[in-house]
Amino acid sequence: DADVTQTPRNRITKTGKRIMLECSQTKGHDRMYWYRQDPGLGLRLIYYSFDVKDINKGEISDGYSVSRQAQAKFSLSLESAIPNQTALYFCATSISGYGYTFGSGTRLTVV
Amino acid sequence: GQQLNQSPQSMFIQEGEDVSMNCTSSSIFNTWLWYKQDPGEGPVLLIALYKAGELTSNGRLTAQFGITRKDSFLNISASIPSDVGIYFCAGPYGGSQGNLIFGKGTKLSVKP
Numbered sequence: 001d002a003d004v005t006q007t008p009r010n011r012i013t014k015t016g017k018r019i020m021l022e023c024s025q026t027k028g029h030d031r032m033y034w035y036r037q038d039p040g041l042g043l044r045l046i047y048y049s050f051d052v053k054d055i056n057k058g059e060i061s062d063g064y065s066v067s068r069q070a071q072a073k074f075s076l077s078l079e080s081a082i083p084n085q086t087a088l089y090f091c092a093t094s095i096s097g098y099g100y101t102f103g104s105g106t107r108l109t110v111v
Numbered sequence: 112g113q114q115l116n117q118s119p120q121s122m123f124i125q126e127g128e129d130v131s132m133n134c135t136s137s138s139i140f141n142t143w144l145w146y147k148q149d150p151g152e153g154p155v156l157l158i159a160l161y162k163a164g165e166l167t168s169n170g171r172l173t174a175q176f177g178i179t180r181k182d183s184f185l186n187i188s189a190s191i192p193s194d195v196g197i198y199f200c201a202g203p204y205g206g207s208q209g210n211l212i213f214g215k216g217t218k219l220s221v222k223p
Binding site for chain 1: 144152
């Protein structure tokens, strides 16, 4: 099994729908992150959490929310999906510093 | 806000050629990292640099932490087809410990 597992791998949803992307890890890392990747724009930080009781906004948090259900689980929600949230979403973990372990990504399409 | 500018945006090279790419920052960094993203996968850490002037190698890859602390360079020698992917530079975001800001990436294509 992968160290960082993201589900679903692909999702198509309609505008206005609520959707949750899930991330679980077996690394035992305290820190978890959600990034968004758009072609030509690199990876941009949405939210991050340094432990279960710690949630922080990143560079582009508007329109998103997160929940850290346990050390190993960090989910990202789009309360009312819109087409410009179509992107590739990555979850990552780290123990400290910058040695991130990324999941394989969730490709989300909002129609 | 903070920005990382990577160049070139894309490269098309012949197998066996050497590759050079760079990344510049609008602010001073105390850490530089280089990640590679294979098609359909998440990025994987290649090299981490922690000191101005540092030169670090990982196989055919060599990265340097610029003296000004505002830039970094990645070189790949004798490219092979599996070098294909997107290479990202990254550095600390917003001064906080543990968060990264990424460049927009350099997409590398290798012709056999």
